[in-house]
Amino acid sequence: METGFLPRGRFQGLLDALHRAGYRCFGPQVRDGAIVYAAVSASEDLPQGMRDHQSPGYYRLERTSSLRYFGWANGPQALKPLVFAPHEVLWRARRLPDGGIEFSTEPPSTDKLAVIGVRACDLAALALQDRHFLAAPQSDPHYAARRARLFVVAVHCSDPSDTCFCVSTGDGPQASAGFDLALSELDDGFLVESGTALGAGVAAALELEVVSAEARAAAARQIEAARERQHRRLPSRNLRAALFANLEHPRWEDVAGRCLACGNCTSVCPTCFCHAGIESPGLSGETSMHARAWDSCFTQGHSYINSVTVRSDTRARYRQWLTHKLGSWHEQFGRSGCVGCGRCISWCPVGIDITEEAGAVCAGAADE
Amino acid sequence: MTPVAAGYKPQVAVHKFASCDGCQLAFLNLGEDLLLLSSLVEFVHFAEAGPVNPEAPVDIAFVEGSISTAKDVERIQLVRARSRFLVTIGACATAGGLQALRNLADGQAWIADIYAIPAYVESLMSSTAVAQHVKVDLELWGCPVSSRQLVAAVRALLFGVAPVEERDKVCMECKRSQIVCVMVAHGLPCMGPVTRTGCGALCPSFGRDCYACYGPAENPNTQALTRRLEGLGIAPAAIGRRFLSINNGAAPFTEAGLRLMHDHD
Structure with a gap:
């Protein structure tokens, strides 16, 4: 629901309102040459004027004279690290004097966290991660605790990069659901929409101005331009049949020759949820710690079962990734696992392009 | 055991x-x-x-x-x-x-x-x-x-149990630590994609490229990495020396290094 216009000079008011409502704010910042999410307290912390240049295996930032805070597409992270932690201790065990074992869990912090600048692709990914981690009857308490504390301030994407293809997956560039507040950034300020009562409450504290017809038209034009700028696409939103009909396609061997099987793609993918369990016993042997850490279908351990590695070569691993992400996700979650954020293309050290590989394997596939 | x-x-x-x-x-x-x-x-x-x-x-x-x-x-x-x-x-x-x-x-x-x-x-x-x-x-x-x-x-x-062997690539540890990729964002000739984890991605965490001191990871694609490093403008002999360094005696690195040295003698 459109609530009003926030002039650029009063953006700090949003951060202050969130702080007053008890939220710690996380927002985009420049760190080590990329846009990453970190704690922000002042609007000066935001990457004003920064734009990103992305292409397969390539990411660079450029400082421009633009006043905008959100004039870039994305960085290597989505919301994933904030809800599905890269490494977290799930429980500890301690041997008792009587020979028994005592287990204790470590619930994650439930401090309220507002994330500012979230894109439509990442909201679509969050919805998918929710379905994986929160589906009854095995709802994951650690994910649930991290998820429940989130307040999401989305920004409709005005500057997709060369690697973005959210239009093709139907997930962007406009955020349509899953946010508490959503912003359209214009040069002189922000159109503010609320998506939840919680969001409306924060917006009410901002003393927003009435949105002019010009501002509304400019925001719409900007989304349309972002849509038109994207040129990559998947052959179809449902490639399940096409992929499974092509399990012996020569392209799998071809991509295996280029692929490093390093796991960068799955790590930056906002929907990949695979993880490994890691036991770390203390030297004394009296205590132990069980952690969950991001794993990848590109590791050997991922398909290791009782002394057999099911997928020992890269051909099988890449095929597993693509056929799951774009194929069997449909059976599992009712849609593809790709939200078109393009991270796997930019952050692949050798620049393998999922749209190109899927296109080659599924040539001629039409929507099922 | x-x-x-x-x-x-x-x-x-x-x-x-x-x-x-x-x-x-x-x-x-x-x-x-x-x-x-x-x-x-x-x-x-x-x-x-x-x-x-x-x-x-x-x-x-x-x-x-x-x-x-x-x-x-x-x-x-x-x-x-x-x-x-x-x-x-x-x-x-x-x-x-x-x-x-x-x-x-x-x-x-x-x-x-x-x-x-x-x-x-x-x-x-x-x-x-x-x-x-x-x-x-x-x-x-x-x-x-x-x-x-x-x-x-x-x-x-x-x-009395078999120790867990760490065989993943350094990239996995880099991403778990939320380190920005030094190869993609800075064009550094990182050896992480072929190198065994275990160091906690120490060098990339300080913004420098991995130099493979933990040896080859399982299933290393040295040829794909070689092509990428050549694309970054690194001379073949210099790439060869990156493989023929601390772990030059590890078979995948010996092969990759010698291939580069011989191809461009």
């Missing part, structure tokens, strides 16, 4: 061959845990720390260093014969070390270039990994290995 019986203190030896001694420091750097470790096992031979009894039979022998002299060849057989588990620690013992570069060159000429009286140097013309001479039960990679790796190995052996 069976767990250690109550009341029995497993006997441990730390042997040194051709090496810089740095990996043994991973024991000495344990701090308070070194006292705990000493209460769990008996160090019967560990010259760098004090006890000297190289011939004592032991439950676990840690071996640092490569096999570099005729005496080494004999001594490693004796170590093997007197040890229940033999664990190599570090790049030298596990892959021949930096000194294995002489395997790819004329070692005799190098000695003649450096020493006034080369006849005094009783080195073999090769420096090789311990596993090329005797059966090795566990290899701990790294230059140097970390205390964390040693503790995990000792603990697993005390429990």
Whole structure:
């Protein structure tokens, strides 16, 4: 629901309102040459004027004279690290004097966290991660605790990069659901929409101005331009049949020759949820710690079962990734696992392009 | 394997061959845990720390260093014969070390270039990994290995379980630590995509490129990485030298390095 216009000079008011409502704010910042999410307290912390240049295996930032805070597409992270932690201790065990074992869990912090600048692709990914981690009857308490504390301030994407293809997956560039507040950034300020009562409450504290017809038209034009700028696409939103009909396609061997099987793609993918369990016993042997850490279908351990590695070569691993992400996700979650954020293309050290590989394997596939 | 019986203190030896001694420091750097470790096992031979009894039979022998002299060849057989588990620690013992570069060159000429009286140097013309001479039960990679790796190995052996081998690429650890990729964002010639994890992505966490000190990861695609590094403008011989560095004796790196050196002679 459109609530009003926030002039650029009063953006700090949003951060202050969130702080007053008890939220710690996380927002985009420049760190080590990329846009990453970190704690922000002042609007000066935001990457004003920064734009990103992305292409397969390539990411660079450029400082421009633009006043905008959100004039870039994305960085290597989505919301994933904030809800599905890269490494977290799930429980500890301690041997008792009587020979028994005592287990204790470590619930994650439930401090309220507002994330500012979230894109439509990442909201679509969050919805998918929710379905994986929160589906009854095995709802994951650690994910649930991290998820429940989130307040999401989305920004409709005005500057997709060369690697973005959210239009093709139907997930962007406009955020349509899953946010508490959503912003359209214009040069002189922000159109503010609320998506939840919680969001409306924060917006009410901002003393927003009435949105002019010009501002509304400019925001719409900007989304349309972002849509038109994207040129990559998947052959179809449902490639399940096409992929499974092509399990012996020569392209799998071809991509295996280029692929490093390093796991960068799955790590930056906002929907990949695979993880490994890691036991770390203390030297004394009296205590132990069980952690969950991001794993990848590109590791050997991922398909290791009782002394057999099911997928020992890269051909099988890449095929597993693509056929799951774009194929069997449909059976599992009712849609593809790709939200078109393009991270796997930019952050692949050798620049393998999922749209190109899927296109080659599924040539001629039409929507099922 | 069976767990250690109550009341029995497993006997441990730390042997040194051709090496810089740095990996043994991973024991000495344990701090308070070194006292705990000493209460769990008996160090019967560990010259760098004090006890000297190289011939004592032991439950676990840690071996640092490569096999570099005729005496080494004999001594490693004796170590093997007197040890229940033999664990190599570090790049030298596990892959021949930096000194294995002489395997790819004329070692005799190098000695003649450096020493006034080369006849005094009783080195073999090769420096090789311990596993090329005797059966090795566990290899701990790294230059140097970390205390964390040693503790995990000792603990697993005390429990009587097989130690977990870390074989993933450094990239996995980089991403778990939320480090921005130095290759994609800065164009640095990072070896992480072919290198074994275990260091905690130490170099990338300081913004520099991995130089492969933990050796090859499982399933390394050295050719794809070579093409990428060439694309970054690195000369083939320079890429070759990145493979032929600390772990030049590890097969995937030897092959990749020699291919680059020979293709562009």
